[in-house]
Amino acid sequence: MSAPENAAQAGTPAPTGAPPEKKPPAPSAVGDLLKGSDIQVGGKYIGWSVREDIRKAGGSGGLVTAVLAGALEKGLVEHVLALKKSSQYEAVSVLTSDVEDVYASVGSMHMLVSNPGKHLRQFQNDASIALVVKPCDMRGIREQQKRNVIDPDRIFTIGLNCGGTMMPYKMRRVTEEVYGVDPNDVRAEEIEKGKLILETADGQHHAQSIEVLEEDNNGRRENCRYCIVKIATNSDLACGNWGVMPDYSGKATFVEVMTEKGAEFLRNAIDGGYAEAKMASEPAEEARSKVNGVMLKMSAKTKEQIIVPLHSQTFEAFKKELVNCINCGACKTVCPPCACGTEAKCTAFDDPADGYDISLFHMVRFLHLMDSCVSCGQCTDVCPADIPLANLYRKFADPLQEELNYVTGMDDRTPPFFEIKLEEMN
Numbered sequence: 353m354s355a356p357e358n359a360a361q362a363g364t365p366a367p368t369g370a371p372p373e374k375k376p377p378a379p380s381a382v383g384d385l386l387k388g389s390d391i392q393v394g395g396k397y398i399g400w401s402v403r404e405d406i407r408k409a410g411g412s413g414g415l416v417t418a419v420l421a422g423a424l425e426k427g428l429v430e431h432v433l434a435l436k437k438s439s440q441y442e443a444v445s446v447l448t449s450d451v452e453d454v455y456a457s458v459g460s461m462h463m464l465v466s467n468p469g470k471h472l473r474q475f476q477n478d479a480s481i482a483l484v485v486k487p488c489d490m491r492g493i494r495e496q497q498k499r500n501v502i503d504p505d506r507i508f509t510i511g512l513n514c515g516g517t518m519m520p521y522k523m524r525r526v527t528e529e530v531y532g533v534d535p536n537d538v539r540a541e542e543i544e545k546g547k548l549i550l551e552t553a554d555g556q557h558h559a560q561s562i563e564v565l566e567e568d569n570n571g572r573r574e575n576c577r578y579c580i581v582k583i584a585t586n587s588d589l590a591c592g593n594w595g596v597m598p599d600y601s602g603k604a605t606f607v608e609v610m611t612e613k614g615a616e617f618l619r620n621a622i623d624g625g626y627a628e629a630k631m632a633s634e635p636a637e638e639a640r641s642k643v644n645g646v647m648l649k650m651s652a653k654t655k656e657q658i659i660v661p662l663h664s665q666t667f668e669a670f671k672k673e674l675v676n677c678i679n680c681g682a683c684k685t686v687c688p689p690c691a692c693g694t695e696a697k698c699t700a701f702d703d704p705a706d707g708y709d710i711s712l713f714h715m716v717r718f719l720h721l722m723d724s725c726v727s728c729g730q731c732t733d734v735c736p737a738d739i740p741l742a743n744l745y746r747k748f749a750d751p752l753q754e755e756l757n758y759v760t761g762m763d764d765r766t767p768p769f770f771e772i773k774l775e776e777m778n
C-alpha cells in the first residue's frame with residue numbers, strides 16, 4: 353500500500369535521476385486571481401506564495417509559509433510555532449516572532465514526527481500562536497481544548513493533509529541500506545506518485561516505492577497506515593496537494609477555509625501581498641475527495657489486518673506485551689490528549705511493587721484514553737522498550753469510539769466520559 357500525495361498524477365512512474373523543474377505558475381495561466389474579500393468560510397481555493405524561492409522550496413507552492421509570514425508580520429499573531437530543521441530527518445519546534453525562522457521552516461518533512469499540540473501547552477496561555485498541524489495533532493489539540501488546557505481563541509492552525517509520517521532514525525537506516533545513499537547527503541525529499549524521492553547534494557533524485565518499503569516495514573509508522581482522518585478539516589485552514597490539477601502540480605496548494613479565523617488569515621496573506629489564490633475547480637474538488645476516499649479505504653483494510661480486537665485477546669497477551677516496560681512515563685508525557693498533568697489517575701494508582709507487566713499505570717491509561725486517544729502513535733514512537741502502545745490503546749478505544757460514532761478531536765462534542773452521570777451508574 354502506498355501513500356499517493358499527488359492525486360493528479362497517481363499511476364505514472366516517479367522520476368529518478370535529474371530533478372524536474374519546479375516552475376512557478378506562469379502569470380498568463382493564472383487568470384482570475386482572487387482578492388481577499390473573495391475568500392469565504394467553506395470556500396475551496398488553490399494558492400501559492402508570491403515569492404519564487406518559497407514556491408520552489410515549499411511542499412506544494414509555499415502557500416502555508418506565506419500565510420504564516422503574513423500573519424506574523426501584520427500582527428495577527430505574536431508568535432509562530434515553527435520547525436527548525438537540522439537535516440531532512442530532524443527538526444525541533446521553536447516559538448518565534450522572527451519571520452526569517454518561518455521562511456526557513458518551509459517544505460514538507462515526511463521523515464519527521466513532530467508533536468506541536470503537546471509543545472503548545474507550554475506557551476499558549478501567554479501569547480497568540482500560529483502553528484502547522486497534521487490531522488492527528490489537531491485532534492489532540494481539540495481534545496485538550498475540551499479539557500480546558502488549551503485556549504482555542506489564542507491559536508491559529510493550518511492543517512496539512514497527511515498520508516503518513518516516517519520515523520527519522522529508521523529512515524536514516526533505510527536511506528543507507530535501501531537507497532544506497534549517505535543520509536547526510538540528502539538535501540530534500542518529496543512524495544510523488546507513491547514514491548519517496550530523496551534529492552542528494554549532487555542534484556540527483558533517488559526514488560523507492562512506498563508500497564515496497566512498507567512490505568519490509570520500512571515505510572510509514574504503523575498507526576499512520578490505519579489512520580482515519582487524512583484531511584485536517586478540524587483546523588482553521590485545511591491545506592494539501594490533493595486536488596491540485598496537473599497544470600499546478602507541485603506549484604500550488606489546495607486550501608479549504610474551515611473557520612472565520614481561517615478566512616481572515618488567508619485574506620490577510622492575499623491583501624498583504626504574501627500569497628495569490630484562485631477558485632478551486634469542481635474537478636479539483638472531486639479529485640481531492642476521491643483520493644481521500646481511497647486512502648480511507650486502504651486505512652480500514654490495513655486496520656483489519658493489524659489490530660487484533662480486545663475480545664479475542666487474553667490478559668496474558670497484554671502482560672507479555674508490557675513485560676519490558678521500565679516505567680519511564682514517556683508514553684504519558686508525549687500523549688497529546690492527555691490533560692491530567694502530574695496529578696494523574698494513572699500515576700496515582702500505579703505501584704511499582706505490582707511489577708511492570710501488570711502495572712495499574714497501563715490499565716488505568718488504557719481505560720482513561722478510551723474516549724480521547726487520537727491514534728497519533730507518539731507513545732509507540734518514544735517507548736524505549738519498543739512496546740506497540742498505540743496498537744494496544746486502539747483495542748480499548750475502538751469499541752467505545754465506534755459504538756458512539758465519536759471521532760476524537762473532529763468536532764466539539766462533549767467527550768463520552770464527561771457525559772456519564774453518577775446516578776446512571778447506580
Ligand SMILES: Cc1cc2nc3c(=O)[nH]c(=O)nc-3n(C[C@H](O)[C@H](O)[C@H](O)COP(=O)(O)OP(=O)(O)OC[C@H]3O[C@@H](n4cnc5c(N)ncnc54)[C@H](O)[C@@H]3O)c2cc1C
Binds near residue numbers: 415
Ligand atoms: C508529513 C506530511 C504528509 C503529507 N501528506 C499529504 C498527503 O498525503 N496529501 C496531501 O494532499 N498533502 C499532504 N501533505 C501536505 C503537502 O505536502 C504540503 O505540505 C501542503 O500542500 C502545503 O504546501 P505548502 O507549499 O503550502 O507548504 P509550505 O509552505 O512548504 O509549509 C509547510 C509547513 O509544514 C511544516 N511541516 C513540514 N513537515 C512537517 C511535519 N512533519 N509535521 C508538522 N509540520 C511540518 C513546515 O515547517 C512548514 O511550516 C503532507 C505534508 C506533510 C508534512
Ligand code: SF4
Binds near residue numbers: 514515575729
Ligand atoms: S496518524 Fe499518521 S497519517 Fe494520521 S495524521 Fe497523524 S501522522 Fe498523519
Ligand code: SF4
Binds near residue numbers: 690724730731742
Ligand atoms: S495513547 Fe498513544 S496513540 Fe493514543 S493519543 Fe496518546 S500518544 Fe497518541
Ligand code: SF4
Binds near residue numbers: 683734739
Ligand atoms: S514509554 Fe514504554 S517503557 Fe516508558 S512507561 Fe511507557 S510503556 Fe513503559
